[in-house]
Amino acid sequence: METLSNVVEYAMEASEFAWEVAPGKTVTAWGLNQQVPGPVLKARKGDTLVVNVKNNLPEPTIIHWHGIRLPASMDGTGEVQKPIAPGEAFEYRFVVPDAGTFWYHSHANETVQMERGMYGALIVEDETDPVLDAERLLMIDDMKLTPAGEFKQGNFFGRFTERHDGREGDTLLINGKEGSVLEMAAGQTERWRFINAASARYFLLYLGGREFKIIGTDGGLLETPQTVTEVLITPGERVDIAAGPFAEGESFAIESLPYNRMTSFKPKRQQFATVQVGAPKPSVAFLPERLRTIAPLAPQDAPVTRQVKLSVGPSLKHGLDFLVNNDVHVNDEPVKVGELQVWEVFNASLMDHPFHLHGFFFQVIEENGNPPAYRAWKDTYNLKPRTRVKIAWMPDNRPGRWMYHCHILEHHAAGMMANFEVIDGSKPYIKSEQTHSCHI
Ligand SMILES: [Cu+2]
The missing domain is CATH 2.60.40.420 (Cupredoxins -  blue copper proteins)
Structure with a gap:
């Protein structure tokens, strides 16, 4: 398929540089191409995006493509890729199959690297986008x-x-x-x-x-x-x-x-x-009543295939740990290509957590017993305390190691994450070894 698609190439270099956040207020940022945010990457739906990332930071980095339905090997996490060492480069190459507002960010030592500016936008356009001014x-x-x-x-x-x-x-x-x-x-x-x-x-x-x-x-x-x-x-x-x-x-x-x-x-x-x-100025903006159709993935009463509990618990070492199903940095069970997933995600803690699934969109089909106000494709969804949501998603044919986690970076680092494998159900399952620990 890729040979038919238009190729859009970018080069990005991660480095340390002086960044003026306001006149006279300069920080020592870490970012891409000496700007915060990094360059806006643009492509059209169906294009092949090629991004060469050179790392000139004093420590390893990885770039994650948040929201893009790409192959697991290009997801940019420690699960699927050796971090890019200082002085080295890595070429990310994938098709962007959906139009929308996406972004990229460091997925290595996130709490430090993202705070310092290691992120940017990836905009994917389509001819069906509404025309605004x-x-x-x-x-x-x-x-x-x-x-x-x-x-x-x-x-x-x-x-x-x-x-x-x-x-x-x-x-x-x-x-x-x-x-x-x-x-x-x-x-x-x-x-x-x-x-x-x-x-x-x-x-x-x-x-x-x-x-x-x-x-x-x-x-x-x-x-x-x-x-x-x-x-x-x-x-x-x-x-x-x-x-x-x-x-x-x-x-x-x-x-x-x-x-x-x-x-x-x-x-x-x-x-x-x-x-x-x-x-x-004159306006040509036209916003149709109907922007597109999103087919429902599952009815509200679809049987739950997995339970994911987010909680906070005491830790001898850290005071507190942030948990998925009562454990930190969890290795969750695999899911099979083509098998509809209906996950009940329960926030048992007393604070909010934004739940993020890598590489796949889900639909929220129920929240605390009620259907959502409107249907949407999501990859990140906030759970208020004691909230229970049912999300439906379909593992399409992109086997490999994926993850889900709280997108509060400190909670992710403190354990509120799990990795799991998407497997081809027609073949016997042999648990693969992760290539690199994602732990910070
Ligand atoms: Cu959290």
Whole structure:
């Protein structure tokens, strides 16, 4: 198939460099091509993407392609790939089969490398995308810095709190910059693609009470636009919205409303950027009532094939461990190609966790006994405390080692993850050895 597809090539180099997050405020970042976020990679649905990653960081790295349904060998985790050593390079090569807002990020020493800037967007377009007047990418992140602009290292208590709550900082970034001003024309409607690249921050998007339409999420377009005034975007998630039209002279903030994810952080209303609406321009935007059809994968009462329990438990070594089915860094049972998976994911803990499945989209078919408000393809889904969701997904013919984990990076590192194998059911199953430990 690949020979028929258009090939899009990029070269990226991971390195340490000075990055100005605001005038006079410079950090020693780690990132791709000396920018935070890294370059925006663009392709069209069905293209073959080839990305050569050269590692000039002082430690090994790996690049994970979040949300892309690629072969296991290209997933960019320690399960399937030897980390790229300093001075070495690796070529990722895969077809991008779905249109949508995706992203790439380090999957090695994540809590450090992503905090420092090792992430970027991957946009996959399709001719069926709605036509809006313009498109903008907004990558949400924060950094926890000292007054001198160094990445803050906590004391013993601080490190314990960070392990429990996840790392949040007060330097609030959109596309690597603090206090951005976005200018747009009056009368126009734009597509804004939000990606939450933060370690642990929950972003409850708010445009000063103005209505906007959610048009897409992790796995591309929704079936119908959803008109709202706020939407929660948890770490790892993507939300595409149609914003506008606004009137000339309007100015408003892109904010995150207070959200209590049940940690020691005090929920706050925080401003990430400002939008200024300038002189009007003609609009060609047309948002259809129906964006596409998403066939349901399973009925709400489909029998559960696996239970996944997320919890927090005491640990002699660390104080607390973050658990999947009562264990850390779990080796879960394999699943067979072509066998519908209906997983009941239960958050038994007293805090929120965004559950992320690598390499496959799922549909939430039930949440605490109720059907979801609308159907969507997801790869990351937030579970509030004591929440039980049923997700359905289909392992298509991409055997290999995959994983699922909490996308709060500190929880992932503290054990809330599992790997498992997708196997060809027609062959006898021989458990394969992982190529490299994913443990930090
Ligand atoms: Cu978590």
